[in-house]
Amino acid sequence: MTDKHNNPHEEELKAEEVKAEEALENETIETIGDDGDIEWNESGETEGSLVAELEAALIASQAQVKEQQDSVLRAKAEVENMRRRSEQEIDKARKYALNKFAEELLPVIDNLERALQASDSEDEVVKSIIEGVEMTHKSFVDTVSKFGLEVINPEGEAFNPELHQAIGMQESAEHESNTVMIVMQKGYQLNGRVIRPAMVMVAK
The missing domain is CATH 1.20.5 (Single alpha-helices involved in coiled-coils or other helix-helix interfaces)
Structure with missing residues (x-):
């Protein structure tokens, strides 16, 4: 078992x-x-x-x-712009510092020219005086021209509204249309800036 x-x-x-x-x-x-x-x-x-x-x-x-x-580049650009503006302002101040003074001198030049136009150069009595006035006028004009004062005398030239002031228009067979026939008063500019436009008669 x-x-x-x-x-x-x-x-x-x-x-x-x-x-x-x-x-x-x-x-x-x-x-x-x-x-x-x-x-x-x-x-x-x-x-x-x-x-x-x-x-x-x-x-x-x-x-x-x-x-x-x-930021540095922007700062340099701003400084350069300021320097350029300062130079331009100084240059303008130098060029046009005589602007007011030149305007005051223009009547003196005008009077000398009127004296020469009204005088009789054939008169022996006043001939020496006329010569003296001519020398004074020439010396005066030469001196102011050294400082940038230039005369605007556009007789026979085309009318330019930036330089000339027309006081009237007149028909003329001897002049082309829109040409300055007569200069009533000479103009002047100082370093390229017009301080007095020439007063003219224009042909039509």
């Missing part, structure tokens, strides 16, 4: 085998997900974040440098 109950010794061996298998499975699981793998993953994420921060900081620094360079 065979004994149906297992031998106690065999049951103990089977229990030990089961425990050994469970221990082996637990050891395999711990090896797959050990602390070294976790630390490596965390280290990789930290390095990636640091690189991104450095790249962002570099871009911000480059933008700031560009902005500062633009």
Whole structure:
């Protein structure tokens, strides 16, 4: 008759085998997900974040440098414009400082010319006086011309409204239309600026 109950010794061996298998499975699981793998993953994420921060900081620094360079260029341009404007203003002040003074001198020149026109150069009594007036007039005109004062005497020239002031128009067979026939009063300009237009009669 065979004994149906297992031998106690065999049951103990089977229990030990089961425990050994469970221990082996637990050891395999711990090896797959050990602390070294976790630390490596965390280290990789930290390095990636640091690189991104450095790249962002570099871009911000480059933008700031560009902005500062633009500011320097604008400042240089403003200084250059101010220097140019100052030079232009100084040049204008130098050129036209005599404007008012020249205007006051024009009647003196006019009077000398009227005296010469009204005098009789054939009269021996006043001939020497006329010569003196002519010398005075020439010296006067030469002196003021050194400072940029120029006469506008457009007889026979085309009428120019920027330089001439027409006091009337007259028919003439000897002159073309819109030509200055007679200069009633000479004009003057100082360094290219008209301080008195010539008063003229224009042909039509």
